[in-house]
Amino acid sequence: MSSSSEILGMASRRGSIKRGLRDFVLFARRRPSVMFGLVIVGVTLFLALFGPAVAPFDPEHALPGAGLQPPSFQHWMGTDVSGMDIFSRTISAPRIDLVIALVSSLIAFAVGVALGVISGYFASNRGVARFISEGIMRCADILQAFPVFIFALALVGFRGPGTGNVIAALAFLNIPYFLRVTRGAVFQVREQPFIEAARCAGNSELRIAFVHVMPNSAGPALANISPGIGFAILLTSALSFVGAGVPKPTPEWGSMISIGAPNMITGQWWTALFPGIFLGLTVLGYALCGDGLRDYIDPMNRR
Amino acid sequence: MTEALLQIVNLTKIFPMGHGKSLTAVNDVSFDVGRGEAVGLVGESGSGKTTLGRCVLGLIEPSSGAIVFRGENINRLSRPHMREFRRRVQMVFQEPYASLSPRMRIGRIVEEPLRLRQDLTPAQRGKRIAEALAMVRLEQSSIDKYPHQFSAGEQQRVAIARAIATEPELVVLDEPTSALDVSVRSEILDLLSDLQRRLRFSYLFISHDLTAVRRVCDRVAVMYLGRIVETARTEAIFDRPLHPYSRALLSSVLYPDPKTVLPRFVLSGEIPSPIDLPVGCHLHQRCPWAIEGCATRSPSLEQIQEEHWAACFRAREKVLEPASL
């Protein structure tokens, strides 16, 4: 009973999102690591919204002749080989990363949860239902068996680089995770009396699956979106690093690292270091925040 | 005698357990529930009462036998007839909170079964919901609230409101008060009793608590390991239980009064598992009345007195003894 009631309890915590957020912040106060993660998330969100606007230089504008200048008062993080201000580019990068990460995560979430509900609710031992639910699971297994990066690369290689394709690749890859997590929750929820009650009320099985089961099983998947975002950012950077991701002039940490890496050998350490640090901190921050969110939700306010 | 609303005919339900074993939850059970009658089904774990309740609702398919409602076998109903059935037969579950969809507002929860009635306009549905809530003595403001905002007793009232919203003919109640604090039980029981008398539907009241059943039911059937061992009018079972199991059940009731003497009619040993049913009478290994024949033959329900049936070889003989409970 304990974990199913946790899931249900979590589902029922119907306080407004604002209040939930505030409580989470209070929770984070007591956990320095979560607080750190929350700060990182906050900063990246801010930069995503306002980064390019507050940047001192145009992040995509090359200043000829100003290439490879070390950090100075004018260029806080120096310039890269094309003369673009690294600081401006670094703080403008979150926008594209977060857009890709959020959109792909949301798509993966929506599809993963829906498939998780179908494969979990209709999982049974015989008939068409078994075929469908098992089929979905085997597809998920296959997807998850691929090394993530290789698969992303292949997908993008197949369809060509570009933001849209990166989003598609990421979404596709993350579906199995949300699917499994939701399926687990569905197995518990579908045993609950209120599902039987829904049957007594004359609901069709499909209606029960989406009106009753899904809202109450989406919790665990929700709690796992945050680390997914961190991972998506990392993957976007990795793809961009090899040139298979975001197109060239767009500021993106991975591509910045890629451009700046050769320069590190010749002594211009600033070209790749700063974006690298930012990338590392960001992924860490999202992961910590995600951990904190998970602890916060399940079990509620555990000490 | 009016035709019975619900007829359970030779109902058997066996669950396969793998490795060649099977669990016989319900074993050739037959009884009726008349229109407007409140029938109690009493038993402990393994009695099969919960499975029986779910068969009656069509949530579980029987292995053999039939559930006949208004003359029709419910497992052979067409889609539209099934909808009609669902409208006429409703259920109240044991766990109040778990039986309500946690993310739905009360209004929507109570409204759900009303969607089976396609002849109602939304306005009429709204009126029905309001009436149902009033009848269970909940405030109209409850409509917009969520289940977790209510106490267990109130949640159960919501479940009851949902059950009566469609004006059913039969309500199956599965341990409706067992999960509630003692202080709330009698209120809910009175409410149930009251509703039944006013709205005149039938009850199948499933419980392990004989005294709860006494408050609500006209007739009682006692189940043990998938079989009915005794059935009679409520007062008759309390005054003079004829089956040793019923006696033991009754004597296990602890009245909150130190002056009442606790009868020592206690069964020895554990309840056998329904996977490994004993041969002969299922109770014989624990029964203080057991004689030789009990280990080899299984007694069937026989009429011992007027409207009083028991499945025990010695019931008739014991009737003549003084009722020394």
Next chain:
Amino acid sequence: MASLLDIDAVSVSYERDGKWVRVLDEVALTVEPGESLGIVGESGSGKTVLIRAVLGLLHPPWRIDSGSVLLDGDDLLKKSEEALLRLRGKAIAITSPEPRKHLNPLLRIGEQIVNVIAAHAKMPRSVAMEQAVELLTRVGIPDPRRRAFAYPHELSGGMCQRIVIAMALAHSPKVILADEPTAGLDVTISRQILDLMHDLVQRTGSSLVVVSRDLGVIAHYCRRVAVMHSGRVVEIDDVEHFFEHAVHPYSRNLLRAARAARDHTRPAAPNPGTRGAPSDAACGYASRCVLSEPRCRETRPSLDTLSLGHLVRCHRRTEIVSAEVEA
């Protein structure tokens, strides 16, 4: 005669969101040698916290604010963990409301009983095993030698409870704390378990503290009763006297509800309410009490003696007793 167990003004608080909330407020109870005391309380009354406090099982965020728990004159609250380990299972034992969860699912039950025996006495394993089998017989497990090799999941709830009782009795403790001994058990099995505990305790001379929500259990298996409500003891009395002459409004409502639940002829009793606001400056029941007066919301009543052996925590106790006021 000095009491065997003397719980004196024990207060416990719990930290939540940076604030300390009091959950037990100056709880005072005594248990005499060989006596059976029942503690009645519904959810939220603090009875479980009390048991854990007595056994020294409260860790942060719980905190014992004050008070003492004297077992034969020895204050348990001041003892070290090592000292408590020597006492638990030996001088003071416990049964659980969830017997199956109380047992280790990975060990055979014979093994578990032997572990309890060996924890407090040095002896060869074979001797300990013999004692374990003897205990199993005493608690009514059929075919004990064979059953000792079973795992908890192979046994019914009633059997598990018997084993927990066997473990509790292994060292003939001075006092047994039985927390909801019949929770989750079938009615006929409950009766067996209660009779068993009663017989065994009488024979060993241990004291028994039964914590239960069921007044029926208290009525027939305890000699004295203490009623708890929102962290306080509100009434203590002899069982026979209590069931006829309870004074505290909450006790009376509890009795009424319990009787109504068991007696179909009685009208339904109003819900007495399970949780009051634990506040230093008021009676915890005032918000739900039909007899409450302004002073009930302003001053905390003290637990005072009304008559021999009968203590009540209510401002209006004398009036209630004189039967001019019907609660």
